[in-house]
Amino acid sequence: MSQSAYKRILLKLSGEALLGDHDYGIDPKIIHRIAREISDVVAAGVQVGIVIGGGNIFRGAGLAASGIDRVTGDHMGMLATVINSLALQDAMERIDCTTRVMSAISIKEVCEDYIRRRAVRHLEKHRAVIFAAGTGNPFFTTDSAASLRAIEIGADLMLKGTKVDGIYSDDPVSNPDAHLYETLSYDEVIEQKLRVMDTNGIVLCRDQSMPIRIFNLYREGDLMRLVQGHPVGTLVA
Numbered sequence: 646m647s648q649s650a651y652k653r654i655l656l657k658l659s660g661e662a663l664l665g666d667h668d669y670g671i672d673p674k675i676i677h678r679i680a681r682e683i684s685d686v687v688a689a690g691v692q693v694g695i696v697i698g699g700g701n702i703f704r705g706a707g708l709a710a711s712g713i714d715r716v717t718g719d720h721m722g723m724l725a726t727v728i729n730s731l732a733l734q735d736a737m738e739r740i741d742c743t744t745r746v747m748s749a750i751s752i753k754e755v756c757e758d759y760i761r762r763r764a765v766r767h768l769e770k771h772r773a774v775i776f777a778a779g780t781g782n783p784f785f786t787t788d789s790a791a792s793l794r795a796i797e798i799g800a801d802l803m804l805k806g807t808k809v810d811g812i813y814s815d816d817p818v819s820n821p822d823a824h825l826y827e828t829l830s831y832d833e834v835i836e837q838k839l840r841v842m843d844t845n846g847i848v849l850c851r852d853q854s855m856p857i858r859i860f861n862l863y864r865e866g867d868l869m870r871l872v873q874g875h876p877v878g879t880l881v882a
């Protein structure tokens with residue numbers, strides 16, 4: 646029996662979320678904590694899809710700025726998301742949360758190809774599904790991939806875990822008067838250039854009426870409170 650307000654969610658994690666105290670790569674303590682929080686949500690009966698970025702290893706746009714061909718850089722970034730996805734799968738399966746990794750680019754020896762109907766079947770069987778390799782296309786961010794997968798799998802809500810509590814009127818670090826928004830419309834986020842998610846991803850959610858909640862991934866227990874229906878973070882709808 647689900648103790649959740651939602652049947653199916655899509656959780657977007659940035660690659661940087663895995664850094665912890667490290668400058669590069671994956672902090673084992675952090676990935677274990679994130680895996681534990683996700684597996685608790687799965688155990689509560691929620692179907693969970695996950696999109697993870699690759700910025701802790703390679704980021705296409707950053708590589709392009711240093712002279713690497715943009716498409717090649719984006720392919721390197723996609724492979725970085727595969728590495729993170731495998732690490733998260735390993736962390737989740739070590740605590741007995743059955744997980745499948747499905748990649749938007751075909752690397753059959755490593756993980757399954759992304760097939761939407763198969764992904765939905767995995768979710769129905771209460772396996773967490775990690776969607777790797779972004780959208781499989783250059784010039785798209787993993788925010789766009791998260792929006793796309795959330796819509797494709799028919800999620801009730803897309804969640805984006807960040808380092809801050811939600812969307813603020815200004816940078817809360819440099820401006821102590823910045824206030825946290827409880828709700829915003831998609832257009833307010835776009836027009837005010839709040840840069841909490843890339844614009845393509847927000848437009849896709851707006852056009853398909855996919856609500857988004859931005860929350861603090863580092864506040865332990867917030868993910869569970871959120872799926873139980875508590876108004877954690879900022880709702881964009």
Ligand code: GTP
Binds near residue numbers: 746754757
């Ligand atoms: P059911 O069809 O519901 O039984 O799903 P399942 O995922 O358990 O069955 P399947 O036999 O398709 O997969 C068994 C294992 O092989 C799972 O861990 C899959 O993630 C993995 N697997 C399936 N297809 C591929 C693939 O193309 N490449 C790789 N590397 N692994 C795969």
